[in-house]
Amino acid sequence: MVDRRDTLKLGLAAAATGVGAAAAKAQSVPQSGLLFPDTYRQGIVRNPSPPATPFVAPLRVIPRAQPIPMSSLVPPPDPRSHQRYNEFRPQKFYQQVLSEFKWQYHPEGVYAGGSWSWGFNGMTPGETFAARYGEPILIRRLNNLPPVGTGNITWALPSSSIHHHNGHQASESDGIPQDFTYPGEFWDHHYPLFPAGFDKRETMGTLWYHDHRLDFTATNVYAGLSGFYLLFDEFDSDNERDRNPRASRLPSGKYDVPLILHDVRFDQNGQPAWDFTGPHTTPVPTTRQYDSIPNPANVAYEPGSTYTNHGMLGDKFTVNRIIQPYFKVERRKYRFRILNGGPSRLYKLYLTTATSSAEKFVVISNDGNLLPAPIETDNINVWVANRHDIIVDFSKYPAGTQIYLTNRLEMREDGAGPQGRMLDQGDQIMRFDVVGGKVEDPSRIPDRMRELPPINMSEVRRRRTFKFDYDNGLWTVNGRLMDPDRVDAKIEKGSAEIWTFQNNGQQWAHPIHTHFEEFQILSINGKPLPANSVLRSRKDVVELEPMTEVTFFGRWRDFTGKHVMHCHNVVHEDHAMMIRWDIVEPGMGD
Numbered sequence: 303m304v305d306r307r308d309t310l311k312l313g314l315a316a317a318a319t320g321v322g323a324a325a326a327k328a329q330s331v332p333q334s335g336l337l338f339p340d341t342y343r344q345g346i347v348r349n350p351s352p353p354a355t356p357f358v359a360p361l362r363v364i365p366r367a368q369p370i371p372m373s374s375l376v377p378p379p380d381p382r383s384h385q386r387y388n389e390f391r392p393q394k395f396y397q398q399v400l401s402e403f404k405w406q407y408h409p410e411g412v413y414a415g416g417s418w419s420w421g422f423n424g425m426t427p428g429e430t431f432a433a434r435y436g437e438p439i440l441i442r443r444l445n446n447l448p449p450v451g452t453g454n455i456t457w458a459l460p461s462s463s464i465h466h467h468n469g470h471q472a473s474e475s476d477g478i479p480q481d482f483t484y485p486g487e488f489w490d491h492h493y494p495l496f497p498a499g500f501d502k503r504e505t506m507g508t509l510w511y512h513d514h515r516l517d518f519t520a521t522n523v524y525a526g527l528s529g530f531y532l533l534f535d536e537f538d539s540d541n542e543r544d545r546n547p548r549a550s551r552l553p554s555g556k557y558d559v560p561l562i563l564h565d566v567r568f569d570q571n572g573q574p575a576w577d578f579t580g581p582h583t584t585p586v587p588t589t590r591q592y593d594s595i596p597n598p599a600n601v602a603y604e605p606g607s608t609y610t611n612h613g614m615l616g617d618k619f620t621v622n623r624i625i626q627p628y629f630k631v632e633r634r635k636y637r638f639r640i641l642n643g644g645p646s647r648l649y650k651l652y653l654t655t656a657t658s659s660a661e662k663f664v665v666i667s668n669d670g671n672l673l674p675a676p677i678e679t680d681n682i683n684v685w686v687a688n689r690h691d692i693i694v695d696f697s698k699y700p701a702g703t704q705i706y707l708t709n710r711l712e713m714r715e716d717g718a719g720p721q722g723r724m725l726d727q728g729d730q731i732m733r734f735d736v737v738g739g740k741v742e743d744p745s746r747i748p749d750r751m752r753e754l755p756p757i758n759m760s761e762v763r764r765r766r767t768f769k770f771d772y773d774n775g776l777w778t779v780n781g782r783l784m785d786p787d788r789v790d791a792k793i794e795k796g797s798a799e800i801w802t803f804q805n806n807g808q809q810w811a812h813p814i815h816t817h818f819e820e821f822q823i824l825s826i827n828g829k830p831l832p833a834n835s836v837l838r839s840r841k842d843v844v845e846l847e848p849m850t851e852v853t854f855f856g857r858w859r860d861f862t863g864k865h866v867m868h869c870h871n872v873v874h875e876d877h878a879m880m881i882r883w884d885i886v887e888p889g890m891g892d
């Protein structure tokens with residue numbers, strides 16, 4: 303049998319000899335060794351998680367990260383390692399230690415003793431960073447994960463690259479897949495905190511960070527390596543009592559609550575489980591420098607050929623890594639920052655009560671970027687890596703009301719995309735319990751928020767088309783597998799381009815993320831967006847549905863270096879639906 307890594311190497315060898323991608327797959331790779339077996343069934347079907355009573359555990363409100371003195375970082379940061387470091391010298395410093403620890407997803411049954419997890423500074427999700435434009439920061443991340451063969455999580459890889467999604471920072475601080483650390487090493491991330499092109503309309507709000515290790519993003523994020531990163535400025539000022547007349551006064555403090563959704567499957571001992579049959583019994587040879595993994599226990603760490611490559615679905619819904627929590631809310635407005643942390647499940651979320659299947663709420667952002675104006679709705683689509691900030695006004699509900707965050711989007715059993723129908727009752731993700739009487743609420747929802755940057759077609763230097771498909775058991779872009787040494791697009795700094803994404807599949811869906819800068823969608827299947835569409839925003843993820851084509855306008859400014867674009871169903875990314883693109887100096891583009 304030939305697994306995905308062997309296939310990757312065969313494809314690279316073929317590319318090196320000038321053989322086309324299709325020919326390489328047809329001639330070099332046995333068909334029977336690549337097609338995903340029809341008899342395979344997801345773990346939630348073969349071996350579902352032990353029961354866990356919903357709504358008995360309170361929501362974990364993630365603490366905010368606290369800065370440390372620069373002198374605490376030994377050795378000190380090296381300005382030569384970062385573009386524009388002296389121009390945007392850090393004003394605050396942080397350190398996160400990646401490690402393995404016990405985490406309590408639920409207080410009952412097999413979960414009560416804790417489940418092994420990876421995370422940051424002893425927690426998952428990691429601390430929430432709250433930074434301000436104009437105040438650059440530096441985060442040192444020290445990899446203290448157990449080396450291969452010595453830890454309790456046996457299905458993830460303890461070499462890590464932490465990506466700041468979708469921050470406007472240089473490549474060396476972005477956390478791209480090939481920039482990873484081994485246990486005992488650290489990486490400094492410099493975040494200059496200015497909007498792209500120094501245009502305030504490019505200001506961002508709700509971002510996140512997560513592992514992005516080449517070929518093991520899905521498993522490492524699933525193990526616990528994710529967290530929130532929030533940005534503030536004069537308008538979105540993190541202060542609902544701000545006296546500045548230009549401030550939005552959106553709900554803040556304990557009324558601004560980040561919520562990250564991860565669906566997880568657990569084994570019968572209450573430990574997170576990944577869908578593959580087990581590791582190889584003999585080491586897998588490697589040929590590239592970044593494949594060389596320190597292995598003190600001499601244990602092979604490559605998954606076998608039945609590693610799920612369509613998608614990984616869990617049957618326990620977690621919010622901030624707590625199984626179906628409850629959250630007590632006062633009778634006033636709250637801002638909830640909802641993030642789908644994956645790995646594969648897509649959501650269509652509603653607020654439901656005992657008497658209503660679709661309560662109204664207000665959407666103020668898409669992919670973490672404030673919209674030009676708030677939109678009232680009764681549901682949101684949240685694909686992997688999507689972020690929506692919503693405002694829920696609980697003042698209209700009497701004390702004792704229970705409101706559920708409910709998903710109605712049914713997924714295919716293999717996790718590759720939606721089933722094509724809605725669930726009648728849906729899955730209740732978490733519960734809001736309204737408590738107390740009327741309270742003061744100084745927050746507000748402004749009529750206008752962030753205007754969109756203008757689209758200037760005269761800036762467009764070239765157009766590109768990317769086709770996303772499934773070939774011989776692996777996920778491809780333009781018929782090719784990811785090769786981090788191959789540059790698939792050379793984009794000139796300061797230019798704009800038009801990109802078209804095409805999904806050639808009839809059954810699978812792809813949340814496609816491109817790093818570094820946001821874009822604006824021009825058309826879907828050749829048609830412009832409706833005037834009131836929530837997609838009329840700055841985005842970093844394209845919700846690419848089956849047999850769909852999406853065209854957008856994007857700019858690339860301020861830095862040079864390598865980046866990636868990939869499917870954020872991270873199982874697809876790892877198998878190997880991703881390309882590398884570089885920002886190059888003017889005159890050096892393709």
